[in-house]
Amino acid sequence: MPTPPQATLLVIDDNPSVAAALEVLFSLHDYRTLRAESPEAGLALLAREPVDLVIQDMNFTGDTTSGEEGEALFRAIRAAHPDLPVILLTAWTHLEAAVDLVKAGAADYLAKPWDDRKLLSAVGNLIELGQANRALAECARRDQRQRSQLEQGFDLRGLVWADPAMERVLCLATQVARADVPVLVTGPNGSGKEKIAEILQANSSVKDGPFVTLNCGALPSELVEAELFGAEAGAYTGAGKAREGKFEAADGGTLFLDEIGNLPLEGQVKLLRVLETGRFSRLGSNREKQVKVRVVSATNADLPAMIREGRFREDLYYRLNLIEIRIPPLAERPRDILPLARHFLAPGKTLSEGAVHALQRHAWPGHVRELKNTIQRACLLSAGREIQAGDLGLAVQPASSAPEPEIDRASVERALANAGGVVAQAAAELGLSRQALYRRMERLGIARP
Numbered sequence: 001m002p003t004p005p006q007a008t009l010l011v012i013d014d015n016p017s018v019a020a021a022l023e024v025l026f027s028l029h030d031y032r033t034l035r036a037e038s039p040e041a042g043l044a045l046l047a048r049e050p051v052d053l054v055i056q057d058m059n060f061t062g063d064t065t066s067g068e069e070g071e072a073l074f075r076a077i078r079a080a081h082p083d084l085p086v087i088l089l090t091a092w093t094h095l096e097a098a099v100d101l102v103k104a105g106a107a108d109y110l111a112k113p114w115d116d117r118k119l120l121s122a123v124g125n126l127i128e129l130g131q132a133n134r135a136l137a138e139c140a141r142r143d144q145r146q147r148s149q150l151e152q153g154f155d156l157r158g159l160v161w162a163d164p165a166m167e168r169v170l171c172l173a174t175q176v177a178r179a180d181v182p183v184l185v186t187g188p189n190g191s192g193k194e195k196i197a198e199i200l201q202a203n204s205s206v207k208d209g210p211f212v213t214l215n216c217g218a219l220p221s222e223l224v225e226a227e228l229f230g231a232e233a234g235a236y237t238g239a240g241k242a243r244e245g246k247f248e249a250a251d252g253g254t255l256f257l258d259e260i261g262n263l264p265l266e267g268q269v270k271l272l273r274v275l276e277t278g279r280f281s282r283l284g285s286n287r288e289k290q291v292k293v294r295v296v297s298a299t300n301a302d303l304p305a306m307i308r309e310g311r312f313r314e315d316l317y318y319r320l321n322l323i324e325i326r327i328p329p330l331a332e333r334p335r336d337i338l339p340l341a342r343h344f345l346a347p348g349k350t351l352s353e354g355a356v357h358a359l360q361r362h363a364w365p366g367h368v369r370e371l372k373n374t375i376q377r378a379c380l381l382s383a384g385r386e387i388q389a390g391d392l393g394l395a396v397q398p399a400s401s402a403p404e405p406e407i408d409r410a411s412v413e414r415a416l417a418n419a420g421g422v423v424a425q426a427a428a429e430l431g432l433s434r435q436a437l438y439r440r441m442e443r444l445g446i447a448r449p
Contacts, residue, residue, distance in 0.1 A: 016037070173199050210250055214257055225283050412426070
């Protein structure tokens with residue numbers, strides 16, 4: 001596994017013996033050390049060399065103890081490199097000056113002679129924190145680039161999202177949208193399967209064609225054939241006139257078959273034939289019709305289990321499932337919760353800090369649909385402009401009630417490789433804290449880099 005890149009420290013001190021001592025100390029702990037003897041030299045070196053941390057003196061002119069030179073240097077570094085950690089080191093400790101500079105962003109303030117263990121501890125903590133912050137910033141920039149590419153390149157039908165898990169769903173959906181193949185969208189009820197079907201249609205080669213939906217779970221078995229393929233007048237009791245079926249209506253576009261797992265076996269046989277040939281006959285007619293329809297189906301059912309139980313045809317499953325798009329439960333997309341909640345708010349309504357906390361702690365067994373209903377109900381019941389936690393009507397749950405995202409060994413190893421072994425960066429890519437990633441690595445038997 002790749003090792004993290006060696007951290008580079010810059011020591012700015014006019015005393016060569018101090019700089020040499022620090023260089024020896026840091027070299028013993030695998031840090032690369034650069035040296036500068038004046039503020040000007042230090043700033044010039046920072047302009048041309050990547051540095052992870054600066055340790056600077058506070059006085060550079062003989063017999064000067066005011067610390068004004070060091071303060072000026074610190075503020076110059078902060079102006080040019082606002083995220084670079086700086087440790088101030090001086091033989092003349094002025095408490096007020098230290099407090100002022102820490103408020104201005106100094107990472108630490110140590111007196112000469114320094115304690116090696118304290119200095120090394122401060123340096124190690126700041127280096128790791130800097131790596132984590134840079135990793136998070138890079139992830140944020142990467143997420144923003146990806147989001148911009150998706151929003152500018154595709155019609156996302158107004159979908160509200162922020163979580164990387166949903167971003168992966170969108171990347172796959174937009175990638176396969178133009179392919180003339182059937183797609184199976186899976187996920188729990190209320191997670192947004194129909195919205196993904198709309199995105200597939202809106203970015204397909206038949207985007208200008210019709211988008212027709214059929215809820216297979218709401219169909220009586222005796223009406224399946226008529227709903228799918230249409231019926232001639234008198235074909236069944238109550239059929240007073242000819243009617244068009246869903247396949248005819250969707251010709252040249254997309255047919256979205258929701259809750260496909262509830263389609264009766266007889267309907268599955270007839271659906272399989274039209275998927276294979278594109279041909280069908282209306283109920284009560286011997287004349288075949290030919291259509292060109294892109295089929296997207298969706299289910300929250302375990303179709304492989306239904307196949308084993310004889311309740312779903314295996315050949316139909318493979319015909320529908322050339323590409324599967326799985327939508328994670330809302331609990332596995334925690335960064336989507338607040339953007340969605342704010343999207344569902346009525347005009348003029350806001351969320352209090354307590355309401356935000358309650359929304360983030362809830363497990364959302366009903367997924368996006370439950371969240372929408374919760375927000376809409378709270379908007380109606382809340383007396384003021386700001387929605388309070390009590391207005392949401394959510395049961396109090398422990399913070400750990402939401403399931404931890406499922407991340408397998410391959411994902412962890414890939415993230416570590418992408419991050420060059422920097423655990424903080426890998427954790428950020430996986431959406432975990434550094435400690436959570438360490439725990440996951442221990443459970444998976446992955447050695448620390």
